[in-house]
Amino acid sequence: MLGGLILLPVSQVVLRNLGLGGFYWGDSAVRIIVLWIAMLGALIASREDNHIRIDLLSRILSSFSSGLSVTTLQRMNYLFTCFILAMFAYASFQFVYYEYVDGAIAFGLVPAWICELIIPLASGLMAVRYFVYSFRGLPQ
DSSP: OHHHHHHHHHHHHHHHHTTSOOOTTHHHHHHHHHHHHHHHHHHHHHHTTOSOOOOHHHHHHHHTTOSOOHHHHHHHHHHHHHHHHHHHHHHHHHHHHHHHHHTOEEETTEEHHHHHTHHHHHHHHHHHHHHHHHHHOOOO
């Protein structure tokens, strides 16, 4: 995917400069490749618990010495992350459904909903992963 992400825009520029116009579906394909790379990257980062996090709650609560252990705070953080991801998965599923009903085309003859299906799938998988982390413990 990364190779396509690099080669497609470069070929678009070269073809347009030669007056050949390029591929009419090239820009849409690049946007979809970026979407897939971002969602797959987020899925991999969540698998290794290596994502960007804003850990404000545990910093505030640990500074007040509220008696909560670091593990409990981390479990709360995982549950909150699970909740946010589940809401995102639900909203993105609705978005994909509306794209299906609308019959929008991403590029060529490929329906947009097929290309966008990665959004609810990846966010749903991440929500399940963080739900499991919150009860099983920290990822290895």
